[in-house]
Amino acid sequence: MAGPILHVDMDAFFASVEVRDDPSLRGRPVLVGGAGRRGVVAAASYEARRFGCRSAQPMAHALRLCPQAVVIWPRHDAYAAASRQVFAIFARFSPLVEGLSIDEAFIDLDGTQRLWGPPRAVAEAIRAAVRAEIGLTCSVGISSVKFIAKIASGMNKPDGLTEIHRGDELDFLAPLPIGALWGVGPRTEARLLQRGIRTVGDLRRLGEATLIEWFGAHGQHLHRLSRAQDDRAVIPDRAAKSISHEDTYERDLIGEDALRRHLLSQATRVADRLVAQGLRARVVHLKIRDSAFVTESRQCTLPRATDEQREIYAAACRLLATVETDERGFRLTGVGVASFESAHTTAQLDLLPPTPTAARGAALQTVLSAVRERFGHQALFPAAAGAERRPDTTGAISESLPQPHRPPPKRP
């Protein structure tokens, strides 16, 4: 079994950053997310959660539960900055940090005892540093088993610390509802509940053979989890496998022209992020969902890796051409790239330039991305993306928004 593992989870991360930056929000229910008709809650402060608001809820639904909530447009650059600071603190204590998302991570403390003392002391030190240096709170779970550390961090939220000592794992798990296990989704949960299995203890008593009979290979996995067996290691620096940008639109997009305008905007953002990370991608991916919630995706492989908006956009348009767009409205589009290559690998030289203006294209992309990185998307954006480049969208990812706040919308 590996050394002690911490799971650190920031408390209501986006909402907490907003409250930190605007003290007038303190003590009030805060919802971060798109305010429009199809907006989704990205984070809810604990005050808002008391009313039943949750992240991933439709904003309209959350506002019915809590009409007095303050709605704040997401500022991803602020969250990204706070996240970088938080991860920098984690890195002081162990080189083995595995980020799960922008606001949670596993930290493997194997071999750090002599330097930092027992895991509880490290957890306290991290919590103190995050509070003092960043002004945010987090909750920490400690266990020698990865998935138990994650469950533990959620036990005493917010601002909590839960340690499950070695040997106590089974007793800790036994009374938990089965849905708490990583790997028990709504469907597995329903099937178990139907058979009267409510807790992890019930699951353990069921035995491996029965679980395999019911769920196949997944049953074996469930059995191992119920016995606190999880040999997954903390894998640091899990590099992103894809970069994508998706938007859900307030009003359905109709016609290829409108779709192309939004794809241009999304391709531009994806290209900027490739440039920022020094990556080039071979695969371009298009995702599109119509008003009837039918989702289609298409992807293609480019002959050479690129970080240029023009090439990504052109590929997205070729993919769009294979989608039946007549007599359909679309509520979501997304452009993604994958299959990365570093921008500095051995290069096959060209006999003919890829396009007459290839060298200029690469230089242009570098300059455009640099300008947007520094001054935001308002500064320099393809005119062909139109004025629609952001209004009306909930913006699944909309980093680098230049203005600090959007006024909260009038509440019904």
Add this chain to the structure above:
Amino acid sequence: MEFEIDQGKFLSALALAQTVADKRSTMPVLANVLINAHKDGHVVFSATDMMISLTESVPAEVKSPGALTLAVRSLYGVTRTLPDRPIRVRALDNHWAQLTVGRNEFKLMGTAHSDFPELPDPSGLEFTAAVGHALADLIQKTQFSVSTDDARVNLNGVLFECDGESATMVSTDGHRLTKYSAPFTGPKLAKGIIIPRKGMVEIRKVLDRIDGPVELAVDGQHFFVRAGALLLSVKLNNVTFPPYQQVIPSSHKRRVTALRDELLGVLRRAEVMAPEKTATVRLEIGDGSLKLTADNPDLGVAHQEIEVDYAGDTLVAGFNARYLIEVLEVIDTPKIYLEFQNELDPCVIRPVEGPDFLGVVMPMRI
């Protein structure tokens, strides 16, 4: 519509139609084959993906003329399993078709023949007789370096030039170029045409089936190949091929003479050990020798050396092994030249004596 047709002939017509029909088009009818039975005792099979169109006329015992379209994949699937006996095909109501062999009967759902798009018509064009295998040879020697990048339409096909007595085909994907000229009687063309990649493949398939002479014709839009009862039309890429003469080096500083089989052997072995994505190999020429190194951090290293005819200073350059292999594979003379300028300049590969063929390959920066 009703006719009786030999199973073998039916299957062979469907096999060809099947390779042309487009099963993934937004136009569902393109996945179908048009079957048109004529009074004078033959049945015409047509398939198209709107870029390539194929019609083949097959003799059959036509009881009553008529036409309909059927999904070619399932029709081919059914026909393939049938015994080698006459098949009776009969149209039923609502575009259903019935296939009967002995006491076996299949009913297949079709569509009206009027849904099928109109195919390019070469009537009025003058066809020129050509030697089928000479055309197949031109295609085979240049096909491999056609670009697969859909964004570079002008490289997505092979350039075909013909003055009536000889023909030249050129293909390039931007990293390498292949050019082959050979004596060829064919249509006299005022300027080169670009035959798209998929069209070349289809032309080769047709030529492989034909023993006898073929006839060719070109109008502004299409390249037509007629062989007996078979007509293939390929829509031309209506773009300008890059000025390829400019990138073929006119001189060289260093010339290596090597045995084709030996060089191909070391390259194939090196490719196995080369990094998978780039296939980079390091090539070093020195007095009398050519050294090849492939280094893959995940696998290991391969050093190989062959004797060559070369006297001069040492040159080291990186190459995609695949590019060199593919050129050598289509050269069928025992000795070849490798011509170099400097390590970042294109390398020209050509047979020492024999056909007017050359491959230009750009090196890699290593």
